Amino acid sequence: MLHFVLRRLGYGLAILVGVNLFTFFLFFSVNTPDDMARLNIGGKRVTQAQIEKWKEERGYDKPLYYDEAKAGGEQFTHTILWERSVSLFALDFGRSDARQAINIGHEVKVRMGVSLQLALPLFILQVIVSVAFALLLVFFRHTRIDFWGVVLCVLMLSISSLFYIIVGQFLFARVLRLVPMNGFAPGLDAVKFLILPILLSLLSRLGGEARLYRAMFLEEMGKDYVRTARAKGLSEGQVLRRHVLRNALIPIITSAGSYLPYVFLGSLVFESFFGIPGLGAFVIEAITGQDFAIVRTMVFLGALLYIASNVLIDLAYTWVDPRVRLS
Amino acid sequence: MKPVLLWTDLALWLLAAALLGYAWRVKANANLRANWQRVLRDPVAASAGVVMALFLLLTLVDSIHLRRALPTTEGAAVVYDTRTLSALDLLLARQIDMREVSYSLPLGAQGFNKESLTDAAGQVRRDYPRLQFGGAHLADPVSQWAGDVAARVGVGLAGGAAVVLLMIALAAAALAPQHDGWRGALSDLAADRTVYPLRAILVTLAVVALLAGPVIALMPHYHVFGTDRTGNDVLVQALKSVRTAFVIGALSTLATLPIALLLGVLAGYYKGWVDEAIQYVYTTLSSVPNVLLIAACVLMVQVFFDKNPDLFETAAERSDLKMLMLCLILGLTGWAGLCRLVRAETLKLRELDYVQAATAFGVSDLRIMARHIVPNVMHLVLITVVLSFSELILYEAVLTYVGVGVDPVMNSFGGMINLARAEMSRDPIVWWSFAAAFGFMVGLVLAANLFADGVRDAFDPKARYARPRLFRRKTVAADA
Numbered sequence: 102m103l104h105f106v107l108r109r110l111g112y113g114l115a116i117l118v119g120v121n122l123f124t125f126f127l128f129f130s131v132n133t134p135d136d137m138a139r140l141n142i143g144g145k146r147v148t149q150a151q152i153e154k155w156k157e158e159r160g161y162d163k164p165l166y167y168d169e170a171k172a173g174g175e176q177f178t179h180t181i182l183w184e185r186s187v188s189l190f191a192l193d194f195g196r197s198d199a200r201q202a203i204n205i206g207h208e209v210k211v212r213m214g215v216s217l218q219l220a221l222p223l224f225i226l227q228v229i230v231s232v233a234f235a236l237l238l239v240f241f242r243h244t245r246i247d248f249w250g251v252v253l254c255v256l257m258l259s260i261s262s263l264f265y266i267i268v269g270q271f272l273f274a275r276v277l278r279l280v281p282m283n284g285f286a287p288g289l290d291a292v293k294f295l296i297l298p299i300l301l302s303l304l305s306r307l308g309g310e311a312r313l314y315r316a317m318f319l320e321e322m323g324k325d326y327v328r329t330a331r332a333k334g335l336s337e338g339q340v341l342r343r344h345v346l347r348n349a350l351i352p353i354i355t356s357a358g359s360y361l362p363y364v365f366l367g368s369l370v371f372e373s374f375f376g377i378p379g380l381g382a383f384v385i386e387a388i389t390g391q392d393f394a395i396v397r398t399m400v401f402l403g404a405l406l407y408i409a410s411n412v413l414i415d416l417a418y419t420w421v422d423p424r425v426r427l428s
Numbered sequence: 429m430k431p432v433l434l435w436t437d438l439a440l441w442l443l444a445a446a447l448l449g450y451a452w453r454v455k456a457n458a459n460l461r462a463n464w465q466r467v468l469r470d471p472v473a474a475s476a477g478v479v480m481a482l483f484l485l486l487t488l489v490d491s492i493h494l495r496r497a498l499p500t501t502e503g504a505a506v507v508y509d510t511r512t513l514s515a516l517d518l519l520l521a522r523q524i525d526m527r528e529v530s531y532s533l534p535l536g537a538q539g540f541n542k543e544s545l546t547d548a549a550g551q552v553r554r555d556y557p558r559l560q561f562g563g564a565h566l567a568d569p570v571s572q573w574a575g576d577v578a579a580r581v582g583v584g585l586a587g588g589a590a591v592v593l594l595m596i597a598l599a600a601a602a603l604a605p606q607h608d609g610w611r612g613a614l615s616d617l618a619a620d621r622t623v624y625p626l627r628a629i630l631v632t633l634a635v636v637a638l639l640a641g642p643v644i645a646l647m648p649h650y651h652v653f654g655t656d657r658t659g660n661d662v663l664v665q666a667l668k669s670v671r672t673a674f675v676i677g678a679l680s681t682l683a684t685l686p687i688a689l690l691l692g693v694l695a696g697y698y699k700g701w702v703d704e705a706i707q708y709v710y711t712t713l714s715s716v717p718n719v720l721l722i723a724a725c726v727l728m729v730q731v732f733f734d735k736n737p738d739l740f741e742t743a744a745e746r747s748d749l750k751m752l753m754l755c756l757i758l759g760l761t762g763w764a765g766l767c768r769l770v771r772a773e774t775l776k777l778r779e780l781d782y783v784q785a786a787t788a789f790g791v792s793d794l795r796i797m798a799r800h801i802v803p804n805v806m807h808l809v810l811i812t813v814v815l816s817f818s819e820l821i822l823y824e825a826v827l828t829y830v831g832v833g834v835d836p837v838m839n840s841f842g843g844m845i846n847l848a849r850a851e852m853s854r855d856p857i858v859w860w861s862f863a864a865a866f867g868f869m870v871g872l873v874l875a876a877n878l879f880a881d882g883v884r885d886a887f888d889p890k891a892r893y894a895r896p897r898l899f900r901r902k903t904v905a906a907d908a
Binding site: 115116119120123124127128131132136137140242243247248250251252255256258259260261262263264267270271275282315316319320362363366369370374384385388389391393396397399400403404407408 | 708709711712714715716717719720721723724725727728730731732734735818822825826829830831832841842845848849852853857862866869870873874877878881890891894896
């Protein structure tokens, strides 16, 4: 067990190194720090002196990969690649490129809390509601309820989440005035700001998720143990609850687990539409402001969360199915 | 006039040619033919396929581009307009020229906002101004508008109905020899006793014709879906957005194919360190949240474009190349899923007897992969392509909203929704742009999803039993 976790973490480290090299290449080699400086300072006439100053302030005035002027190990350590990588792996994210006052690490910490308030209840509700809806459809399979339920699912998954948001905001916030249009408040007041985004996000994903789970349940329904359970005299509801649901837990965990990184990273679209100052909104600000330091940090953080959630998923497999051995 | 071949045009026409080539191949191959017959015999999939074909036709018409020659003095070198037009633009030239000042309601004859008007007596009053083009032929919109619109809708419906009757007659005439004359053909058609679900297809075409008829009849004198903030016809925007959606949906998945197929087959066939290396690469790629990765790549492409502004002759070329780059980026970031599937399938296939036999005969690895492995993973490729088509169209809207999608000057559903967001919070509310984008997008995505389900059911036997059925369509033997 410990051996497994250690090995997975080692592989995760290798992946993080790969992600880091890839993003470094993308952000520093495809376009040089000079280009970034020109873009960030803005305006048509940017002098070389301004660029040098900009680069020096951010520590980008060193060679990219290899410094010929230095001797020994310094040849590799006195470079942007080394400095950026070391600080990233130490989880020291430095400061924003565009606005030096912003400490990315601090910002991430504060905003992740906000994102979690939206995404964690959503994640839990999502699994419960989708599984419940899928079980309902499976219970009524080969009937009108199942047929029209699936038709509804296909219709729902053909509608962009943006439509749900715009219509939902219009209906609940503007016409019915049940909740505020957008904004956020800390503490318990957050509930009235979060309830609409949670509801709409739930709705926008329900179609696809429920259909997926329904197919998983139906696959389990064709297996022998279900027939045995029925022959034993269990009611259909008991068969579904005790046998089918439990056996389908592994694919459910796989599919739900893929959302785990986003529980921490937040939703880009929902946060920016509802003015919730989480990590998703942070990323959108960074993209529109072309703030590469923030985008780089978020890419790294995303990879880190992906690796962590994969280890968690594997551990969850052993918990729901004792036959699964980690080795 | 000078024809212009944009990059995405080239890609789309190649795609159309490839589709024809594939159809020819299907005709020659008994297995493929059986599977596609299964798709086409499914009423839902066949109807969805018809709708997709109509959208594809619209896309292809919108993919013939040209630049007009500007009038010059005799003997001078010909100068071309900087605007690139498509064949669809020429068809809709009247609608594009019918440009109003600002918002107007669908089918409106008056502006949406009150303005200060000076009447003949020199009196200034606040009222809705007449539109320059919409309903301009009416002397008194208040009394004539309803009658005029109703008359035009009637004409349109009649035209649509005529087309429907013609199609039914054609179908009956085609069926007549096998169904005891046209009487028998009609009753078999009505009772759905045909080899292919012609009844469902005809109903779909009838709905389309009856919707399109009134729109076409109204188009010359009204803005059927209203106008946007700058007075442009919303219907034109929605029609032009279809091409953008199609390009993103089709080309992005095609861009994933070569890399996913190649690496997947290599990893599965050679195993060992090749497998390890390829797995490492795609795990690394998929470990980064997709939107972030795309955003990072698009930002870099944007910086490159900003740095080299003289690379493009016209704005259309620039936004077109930007869109192609977006497709490539979506392809480069999205191949991991298919690669994983292909690898797993190859691992299974390479242990099968016929591959073992080929190895024993001394067939080279390359040949085994090309002749024995790749054809047998193609069903996975096909299913993935049709399934991801609709996902990508939805994704485009989100990416454009985030600011890393297609160029703002390009018509796209994402762009329309993005503008609609501000319009929906106006008072009084401007809803028609949003509604038009919604209608067209849901139509396209729903058709794509239903068609994809049909293809998956036909090519993946495991998926078949998950399909909900109220009734099963009676299969009619082909020779009946």
